[in-house]
Amino acid sequence: MSKEKYPTHSSTNGISRRDLLISTGAVASVLASGMTFAGDKPGHRHENHAPRHPKLLDAVNACVDKGQRCIAHCLVAFQEGDTTLADCASKVHEMDAICTAYSYLLSANSTYAKDFAKICKQVCTDCEKECRKHDKQHTECRECADACEHVVATLNKVFA
Numbered sequence: 576m577s578k579e580k581y582p583t584h585s586s587t588n589g590i591s592r593r594d595l596l597i598s599t600g601a602v603a604s605v606l607a608s609g610m611t612f613a614g615d616k617p618g619h620r621h622e623n624h625a626p627r628h629p630k631l632l633d634a635v636n637a638c639v640d641k642g643q644r645c646i647a648h649c650l651v652a653f654q655e656g657d658t659t660l661a662d663c664a665s666k667v668h669e670m671d672a673i674c675t676a677y678s679y680l681l682s683a684n685s686t687y688a689k690d691f692a693k694i695c696k697q698v699c700t701d702c703e704k705e706c707r708k709h710d711k712q713h714t715e716c717r718e719c720a721d722a723c724e725h726v727v728a729t730l731n732k733v734f735a
Contacts, residue, residue: 626681626682626684627681627684627688628681628688628733630729630733631681631726631729631730631733632678632681632682634722634725634726634729635674635677635678635681635695635726636678637722637725638670638674638699638719638722638723638725638726639671639674639675639678640722641715641718641719641721641722642667642670642671642674642702642719642722642723643671644715644718644719645663645664645667645706645713645715645716645718645719646664646667646668646671647715648660648713648715648716649661649663649664649667649715650664659709660709660713660716662705663705663706663708663709663716665705666701666702666704666705666706667702667705667706667719669698669701669702670698670699670701670702670719670723673694673695673698674695674698674699674726676691677691677692677694677695689734692730692733692734695726695730696726696727696730696731699723699724699726699727699730700723700727702719702720702723703719703720703723703724703727706719706720706723707720
C-alpha cells in the first residue's frame with residue numbers, strides 16, 4: 576500500500592478540507608464569470624430575445640407537428656397498398672419543409688419573416704385544400720388541415 580504524497584486530512588464523511596476549498600473556489604469562479612460568458616452587460620435586455628410573433632410561431636410549430644403525423648399516416652396507408660393519399664402526402668411534405676424553415680425564421684426574429692409569410696400562407700392553403708379531401712375518413716388529414724387553416728388565419732392577423 577502506498578502512502579499519499581500529500582495527506583488529505585479526511586473528515587468523517589470522506590471529503591477533505593482541501594477538496595472542499597478547491598471545489599468551493601471552482602464554483603465561485605464559475606459563478607463570478609457567468610455574467611461575462613452569458614453576455615450580461617449593463618443595458619442587456621433578455622426580453623429582446625423572445626420571438627416577436629409568438630402566436631404565429633406556435634401555430635407554425637403545431638402545423639409542422641400535425642403535418643408530420645399526417646405524413647406518417649400516409650406512409651402506413653401506402654404500405655397497406657392504399658395510394659389515394661399520395662397527393663395529400665406530397666402537399667403535406669411541401670408544407671412541412673416550408674413551415675419548418677419559417678419556424679426557424681420566426682424564432683430568430685428574421686427580417687425575412689414578413690416576406691416569407693406569403694410563401695408559407697400559399698403552401699398552407701394548398702395543403703389544407705388537399706387534406707380536406709380526406710378529412711372525413713382520416714383524423715390526421717383533418718388535424719393537419721385545421722392546423723394549416725390556423726396558420727393562414729394567424730398570418731392574416733399578424734401581417735394584415
